[in-house]
Amino acid sequence: MNAYEEIVLGTTICAAGILVLFLLLVLRRYLEEHTRMRRDERDAAITRSYLQRVAGHRVDLADGWEREARLSAISRILPLLRGGEKTRLLQIAELDGVLDETVRKSRSIYRTERINAIHFLQRFGSEACIARLREIMARDRDPKVRLEAAFALASNGALPPPRETLRLLKGMHRKPTRLDIALLRATAPLYPEQMVMLLEDDLDVAWRSQIIDALGWSADMSIIDVLGRSAADPEPEIRSAALRASARLGHPVAARWVLAALQDPVTSVRLQAIAASRQLEIRDAVPELLRLCGDSQLWVRLRAEQALEHLAPESLEAPVLEARA
Amino acid sequence: MNLTDVVNALAGGIVWIAFTCFVIVALRNAIALLQLFVAAWVFVTRVRPGEGARDLWHRYSDLALPVSVIAPAYNEELSIVQSVKALLALEYPQHEVIVVNDGSKDDTLGELLRAFEMHEIRRTQIAELQQTRIRKTYGSRRYPNLLVIDKENGRKADAANAGIGFARTPLVCVIDADSIIEPDGLLRAAEPFMYDDDRLVAVGGAIRIANGCTVRGGSLQKIGIPKGMVARFQIVEYLRAFLMNRVANAHTNTLMLISGAFGLFRRSTLVEMGGYRHDTVGEDLELIVRMHRFMRERKRDYRISFVPDVVCWTEAPVSLDGLDNQRARWQQGALETLQRHRGMIGNPRYGRIGLLAMPQIVLEDILGPPAELVGYLVLPAAALLGLIDPLMAIAFFFVSVVFGCALSVGTLVLEEQQLKRTPRASDLLRIGAAAILENFGYRQVNLWYRLKGIGRFRRRDTSWAAVPRVGFNG
Numbered sequence: 001m002n003a004y005e006e007i008v009l010g011t012t013i014c015a016a017g018i019l020v021l022f023l024l025l026v027l028r029r030y031l032e033e034h035t036r037m038r039r040d041e042r043d044a045a046i047t048r049s050y051l052q053r054v055a056g057h058r059v060d061l062a063d064g065w066e067r068e069a070r071l072s073a074i075s076r077i078l079p080l081l082r083g084g085e086k087t088r089l090l091q092i093a094e095l096d097g098v099l100d101e102t103v104r105k106s107r108s109i110y111r112t113e114r115i116n117a118i119h120f121l122q123r124f125g126s127e128a129c130i131a132r133l134r135e136i137m138a139r140d141r142d143p144k145v146r147l148e149a150a151f152a153l154a155s156n157g158a159l160p161p162p163r164e165t166l167r168l169l170k171g172m173h174r175k176p177t178r179l180d181i182a183l184l185r186a187t188a189p190l191y192p193e194q195m196v197m198l199l200e201d202d203l204d205v206a207w208r209s210q211i212i213d214a215l216g217w218s219a220d221m222s223i224i225d226v227l228g229r230s231a232a233d234p235e236p237e238i239r240s241a242a243l244r245a246s247a248r249l250g251h252p253v254a255a256r257w258v259l260a261a262l263q264d265p266v267t268s269v270r271l272q273a274i275a276a277s278r279q280l281e282i283r284d285a286v287p288e289l290l291r292l293c294g295d296s297q298l299w300v301r302l303r304a305e306q307a308l309e310h311l312a313p314e315s316l317e318a319p320v321l322e323a324r325a
Numbered sequence: 326m327n328l329t330d331v332v333n334a335l336a337g338g339i340v341w342i343a344f345t346c347f348v349i350v351a352l353r354n355a356i357a358l359l360q361l362f363v364a365a366w367v368f369v370t371r372v373r374p375g376e377g378a379r380d381l382w383h384r385y386s387d388l389a390l391p392v393s394v395i396a397p398a399y400n401e402e403l404s405i406v407q408s409v410k411a412l413l414a415l416e417y418p419q420h421e422v423i424v425v426n427d428g429s430k431d432d433t434l435g436e437l438l439r440a441f442e443m444h445e446i447r448r449t450q451i452a453e454l455q456q457t458r459i460r461k462t463y464g465s466r467r468y469p470n471l472l473v474i475d476k477e478n479g480r481k482a483d484a485a486n487a488g489i490g491f492a493r494t495p496l497v498c499v500i501d502a503d504s505i506i507e508p509d510g511l512l513r514a515a516e517p518f519m520y521d522d523d524r525l526v527a528v529g530g531a532i533r534i535a536n537g538c539t540v541r542g543g544s545l546q547k548i549g550i551p552k553g554m555v556a557r558f559q560i561v562e563y564l565r566a567f568l569m570n571r572v573a574n575a576h577t578n579t580l581m582l583i584s585g586a587f588g589l590f591r592r593s594t595l596v597e598m599g600g601y602r603h604d605t606v607g608e609d610l611e612l613i614v615r616m617h618r619f620m621r622e623r624k625r626d627y628r629i630s631f632v633p634d635v636v637c638w639t640e641a642p643v644s645l646d647g648l649d650n651q652r653a654r655w656q657q658g659a660l661e662t663l664q665r666h667r668g669m670i671g672n673p674r675y676g677r678i679g680l681l682a683m684p685q686i687v688l689e690d691i692l693g694p695p696a697e698l699v700g701y702l703v704l705p706a707a708a709l710l711g712l713i714d715p716l717m718a719i720a721f722f723f724v725s726v727v728f729g730c731a732l733s734v735g736t737l738v739l740e741e742q743q744l745k746r747t748p749r750a751s752d753l754l755r756i757g758a759a760a761i762l763e764n765f766g767y768r769q770v771n772l773w774y775r776l777k778g779i780g781r782f783r784r785r786d787t788s789w790a791a792v793p794r795v796g797f798n799g
Contacts, residue, residue: 004716011723015731022734025741030750178388178519
């Protein structure tokens with residue numbers, strides 16, 4: 001067989017293989033479409049049976065209901081239930097061993113399968129699921145999987161304390177990403193004191209500022225003094241974070257340092273102060289905002305203009321146009 | 326030199342041409358096969374966005390970088406209001422819609438002003454990237470996140486530049502005014518920026534053909550399959566381009582094109598680069614090639630990413646009349662870009678872009694189309710004349726046509742296995758048939774259009790004819 005014959009044969013085999021694979025997928029889709037009605041009926045029966053069991057009725061379980069079908073039925077019902085009913089459904093699911101397969105998949109050698117399992121565990125959020133998610137976050141070999149477990153725990157309000165979270169995600173050895181920031185914010189309402197204590201550690205500015213930012217999401221007004229002190233920090237990044245957090249927390253006392261920050265020599269801090277004035281609806285900031293409409297920095301002028309549009313639109317027209325001119 | 330020498334030289338020349346065409350076509354397809362495998366690997370191992378991450382993103386919406394969606398509009402009076410309503414309704418924590426009326430001759434501006442109760446405002450342009458004059462800017466009382474810019478006509482690149490200049494958000498999304506963005510398309514496209522460590526400068530997304538779909542109020546209501554074969558062939562082409570080439574190239578960090586119909590960019594980078602170029606018909610390809618050049622010459626660490634999920638739908642020409650112009654323009658744009666950035670080709674200074682991606686564009690856009698078309702004529706002729714082994718001509722047919730079928734069907738396998746956006750099994754079969762049939766006629770006609778594009782490039786033809794569209798069902 002010469003090279004050309006090999007090319008012809010190789011191409012034919014390759015094309016035939018792909019074509020067969022495609023036809024199999026078409027067949028799979030065709031069968032899915034033609035069994036849809038039967039599957040819908042089965043799903044309705046499974047859903048009905050679980051709802052009856054949650055309501056305390058005795059139900060004879062039909063044989064042959066696949067575990068996957070039961071799992072997806074429970075996933076559908078779960079968001080509709082609250083309190084005791086939800087807990088009961090989770091207990092029934094655990095008794096039926098519906099989650100066994102998911103837990104097994106969370107130990108798979110394939111990352112994608114482990115992450116898909118995490119999504120299911122997150123949706124269920126039972127005690128067993130949370131325990132398994134914590135185990136994954138602590139022990140999985142893949143950082144992406146650990147991060148995904150952290151999201152799942154955050155979504156269930158079950159993240160470990162911030163120091164532990166950062167250690168497990170090896171956060172301190174890199175720059176914080178937006179998702180790290182989101183995780184810190186999710187931890188803040190659970191452990192505000194630990195967050196404040198974390199600030200006493202030897203942290204770099206990037207992380208320190210994000211922890212301060214997260215404190216704004218703690219809804220704990222007792223940390224307002226920490227924010228006040230941070231607003232006077234020599235690092236502009238920390239000052240900005242303190243302004244962001246103050247605006248989020250919404251404590252009126254923050255107006256004091258927000259007004260002072262409108263005169264900060266650093267542009268990013270002034271920008272943050274303008275945003276905070278707007279969020280906190282500080283009307284006393286209007287004269288200062290009008291002055292900032294003539295700031296040397298374009299972005300400061302633009303943001304001051306936007307804040308005035310919100311706080312005092314009537315004061316905007318003439319002075320701003322004059323300042324612009 | 327006697328006649329025999331001339332005949333021998335001619336025969337030698339024909340054999341040489343035949344071999345060259347064979348090698349080029351085989352190499353092109355070998356690269357495509359490699360891309361198919363890489364794309365399959367990416368799809369199999371990719372982690373679909375989880376609810377956990379998305380939940381956090383919704384909860385802390387200020388962490389999602391605000392986006393300005395820039396929609397250049399020219400003579401769109403019939404559809405502009407619906408399109409803008411759909412853009413305003415996009416699911417995203419903070420987005421602004423900037424419509425740039427590019428000197429429309431119809432009542433596009435009037436429609437916008439009436440429908441959205443717009444009034445003239447003064448808005449500072451942060452960067453003046455356009456070459457034409459801005460007439461007025463308008464804001465809306467009902468929709469504070471809508472801005473309309475009225476400017477003199479200057480083509481899409483100029484209109485997009487005007488919009489970029491007015492944007493105040495860290496990200497800008499440049500689209501066509503008639504693009505139909507999926508309700509969560511912007512959110513999905515912006516997701517890579519959440520995981521980003523400030524290296525990401527642009528993200529592209531998969532685009533699908535909207536012909537045959539039901540579109541109401543500027544939104545896609547129901548996915549369908551077009552009746553005409555030309556549109557079906559283009560579905561296969563788009564799938565191949567977006568699910569195979571772009572996914573594979575993005576994985577190897579050699580993505581060279583983000584479609585003009587949908588692209589998400591870091592605004593500061595675009596402004597620094599001066600925005601789109603006005604003097605090319607392939608401004609989208611040129612922008613990304615220049616972006617690579619810009620970042621690498623400044624030794625900046627950067628990344629250009631691609632989201633394989635469908636984010637946007639666009640209408641394709643339904644007949645060959647509209648297609649020829651579009652394809653010739655694409656070819657011309659590619660050649661203009663290659664000419665402008667020829668210093669990057671094979672240049673190790675540009676790393677994998679210079680050594681891999683640019684030569685691939687040369688193979689794909691300069692050598693490929695003529696080699697394949699000439700091969701269809703020369704190889705059978707050479708075989709009939711007894712100059713080459715007839716098996717070589719048959720092998721050429723297999724390498725170009727049969728292999729082409731395999732690649733197209735392979736992309737459909739990826740689509741069905743991973744995205745499943747084809748409505749029914751029967752539709753899948755119809756597209757499968759189109760994937761095979763396109764290699765018998767349509768593919769060759771397309772090569773001819775590309776040769777016409779080479780001609781336009783040589784003539785430096787700057788004329789622009791709009792691609793005829795028929796609109797959507799619904």
